[in-house]
Amino acid sequence: MTIRNLVIILGDQLNLDNSALEGFDLALDHILMVEAPQESSLVWSHKARIVLFLSAMRHHAVKLEALGYSVTYLKLETHDFASLKAAWQHYVMLLRPQKIIACEAGDYRVEQDLLSLIALTNTLVVIRDDTHFMCSRADFKHWALDKSGGSKQLRMEFFYRMMRKKYNVLMQAGEPKGGAWNYDTENRKAFGKAGPQKIPASPKINVDAMTQQVIEVTNTKFADHPGSLKHFIWPVTRDEALVFLDDFIAYKLAGFGNHQDAMWQFESQDLDFDEANKSPYLWHSLLSTSLNLKLLNPREVIAAALNVYKLNGLALECEKLNGFSQTHFSRDSDLSLASVEGFIRQILGWREFMHGVYWLDMPQMAASNHYQHTNKLPNWYWTGNTQMNCQRQTILQTLQYGYAHHIQRLMITGMFGVLAELNPQSLETWYLAVYVDAIEWVELPNVAGMALYANGGRFTSKPYIASGAYIKRMSNYCTNCKYKPEIKTGENACPITTLYWHFLIKHYQVFSRNPRTALMIKNLDRFSEAELKAIEKSAGNLLNNLEKL
Ligand SMILES: Cc1cc2nc3c(=O)[nH]c(=O)nc-3n(C[C@H](O)[C@H](O)[C@H](O)COP(=O)(O)OP(=O)(O)OC[C@H]3O[C@@H](n4cnc5c(N)ncnc54)[C@H](O)[C@@H]3O)c2cc1C
Numbered sequence: 442m443t444i445r446n447l448v449i450i451l452g453d454q455l456n457l458d459n460s461a462l463e464g465f466d467l468a469l470d471h472i473l474m475v476e477a478p479q480e481s482s483l484v485w486s487h488k489a490r491i492v493l494f495l496s497a498m499r500h501h502a503v504k505l506e507a508l509g510y511s512v513t514y515l516k517l518e519t520h521d522f523a524s525l526k527a528a529w530q531h532y533v534m535l536l537r538p539q540k541i542i543a544c545e546a547g548d549y550r551v552e553q554d555l556l557s558l559i560a561l562t563n564t565l566v567v568i569r570d571d572t573h574f575m576c577s578r579a580d581f582k583h584w585a586l587d588k589s590g591g592s593k594q595l596r597m598e599f600f601y602r603m604m605r606k607k608y609n610v611l612m613q614a615g616e617p618k619g620g621a622w623n624y625d626t627e628n629r630k631a632f633g634k635a636g637p638q639k640i641p642a643s644p645k646i647n648v649d650a651m652t653q654q655v656i657e658v659t660n661t662k663f664a665d666h667p668g669s670l671k672h673f674i675w676p677v678t679r680d681e682a683l684v685f686l687d688d689f690i691a692y693k694l695a696g697f698g699n700h701q702d703a704m705w706q707f708e709s710q711d712l713d714f715d716e717a718n719k720s721p722y723l724w725h726s727l728l729s730t731s732l733n734l735k736l737l738n739p740r741e742v743i744a745a746a747l748n749v750y751k752l753n754g755l756a757l758e759c760e761k762l763n764g765f766s767q768t769h770f771s772r773d774s775d776l777s778l779a780s781v782e783g784f785i786r787q788i789l790g791w792r793e794f795m796h797g798v799y800w801l802d803m804p805q806m807a808a809s810n811h812y813q814h815t816n817k818l819p820n821w822y823w824t825g826n827t828q829m830n831c832q833r834q835t836i837l838q839t840l841q842y843g844y845a846h847h848i849q850r851l852m853i854t855g856m857f858g859v860l861a862e863l864n865p866q867s868l869e870t871w872y873l874a875v876y877v878d879a880i881e882w883v884e885l886p887n888v889a890g891m892a893l894y895a896n897g898g899r900f901t902s903k904p905y906i907a908s909g910a911y912i913k914r915m916s917n918y919c920t921n922c923k924y925k926p927e928i929k930t931g932e933n934a935c936p937i938t939t940l941y942w943h944f945l946i947k948h949y950q951v952f953s954r955n956p957r958t959a960l961m962i963k964n965l966d967r968f969s970e971a972e973l974k975a976i977e978k979s980a981g982n983l984l985n986n987l988e989k990l
């Protein structure tokens with residue numbers, strides 16, 4: 442066949458409004474989609490992450506074919522190409538298109554591979570803007586470099602305000618609705634002794650024959666990979682993703698705001714995901730996979746939250762999110778501005794900011810190691826076999842579900858990484874492997890930038906560190922732990938607490954000069970010489986025995 446344009450669609454580009462399909466001529470153009478083993482094994486991917494991507498890709502290809510697109514789809518079990526690049530190169534040479542068209546990738550390495558086809562096949566490669574995002578790479582760069590635009594510091598908060606104004610989201614006469622730009626302080630409540638109450642069950646998806654086949658392939662080809670498929674709940678089609686969106690808006694949004702940072706260990710780790718009031722997902726939306734695979738558009742997710750807020754009696758202006766203003770109903774009449782704003786901030790603020798900053802700072806972000814940390818990732822990150830209950834619970838949950846919420850990722854496994862001086866690249870690989878929603882553009886800035894401070898505070902004012910007291914306040918993990926969060930040294934001392942004080946001692950000069958960390962140093966100044974020495978000794982011992990913790 443003679444082909445005009447060969448359109449390459451990647452596993453996280455499963456939207457029909459993919460910019461690579463603009464101007465597609467059903468008679469002249471052709472689509473290539475490839476499942477490559479390397480994409481599952483370059484990092485030792487969680488089985489659920491593999492199933493999610495492959496099943497969603499296969500469903501999307503069927504949809505495209507039903508709409509009349511001609512598609513070459515290479516299933517993992519039917520070809521010998523190790524990498525995407527090898528398969529692309531082969532098919533470009535075979536089909537000899539005039540042009541290759543793709544949408545911007547979600548991973549620097551993959552985009553470089555796409556571009557390498559120019560030299561490898563002597564064919565023009567056109568990479569189009571990813572219009573799924575509400576801030577393009579170019580606009581973000583412009584904002585970040587524009588000193589007069591309120592972006593003197595590369596901070597999410599300034600970016601978020603700019604985006605609120607640009608899209609007229611939760612604004613009133615040019616001012617933020619309710620008088621404040623964010624209600625972050627209202628989003629940090631713990632559950633209290635009784636634990637979380639009345640958590641709604643998560644929606645169920647139907648594991649159809651196609652997903653079942655992918656599960657079998659994954660169990661055969663990636664049998665030794667981490668994680669379980671027992672609780673595979675993730676939407677693999679847009680219809681399923683819309684069910685998740687409606688369910689969140691209807692049942693969970695109202696509870697999301699208050700408790701988004703809280704953590705809880707239920708009696709059993711082997712809960713069924715739909716066991717009401719014991720869901721490991723708490724009030725979180727479970728929308729990251731659908732957004733990242735582009736089964737959902739961020740504009741429609743924001744519009745859904747805004748619309749339901751409007752139904753509860755407050756005006757909204759979301760014309761600029763046009764096309765995405767269908768009505769969603771909340772079954773909860775207590776929907777507060779704090780909940781809606783808190784949720785929208787995650788999508789319009791954090792998610793877009795992370796996307797912008799990844800492309801602004803790659804490839805150097807991937808190699809950054811501000812503190813020059815070199816400790817090896819303990820093997821228990823892959824098994825959960827540690828006596829620190831906070832780590833154990835978060836890791837076991839992650840292995841079982843491929844999911845942990847942002848504070849578990851930031852303040853449990855991430856914070857341990859910085860306090861235990863783990864090499865950032867080894868932990869970045871772990872995060873990319875174990876979470877179902879992991880794609881490098883969102884994983885890396887969160888890990889290198891937020892959790893590990895590996896990029897030296899490029900967009901954060903201080904490292905996210907705390908003692909065991911924080912974990913005790915925000916969860917019930919410490920109740921079931923052999924260590925005691927308030928004890929700094931000795932047999933029952935909490936390793937997080939010991940390493941926290943050690944970290945402050947080690948970086949005393951820098952932290953005492955930073956207004957955001959000066960209070961921590963003031964607390965440290967109250968310690969006696971003997972206490973400081975004991976902390977140093979205990980920390981040295983811990984750092985030499987991380988594997989045994
Ligand atoms: C160390 C670390 C690693 C992370 N790695 C990933 C990752 O690989 N993939 C990923 O999608 N998210 C990642 N996040 C962000 C966040 O943890 C997940 O998006 C969230 O937990 C997904 O669950 P949810 O859909 O129930 O989110 P909710 O808690 O319900 O939040 C709603 C939505 O907001 C967005 N969001 C929230 N926080 C962030 C954030 N910090 N960055 C970008 N988007 C955000 C997501 O799209 C999410 O679906 C990471 C955060 C940290 C601290």
Ligand code: SF4
Pocket residue numbers: 828829830831832908909910912913918919920922923924925926935936937938
């Ligand atoms: S005591 Fe320390 S190690 Fe144990 S759960 Fe609490 S914070 Fe984690």
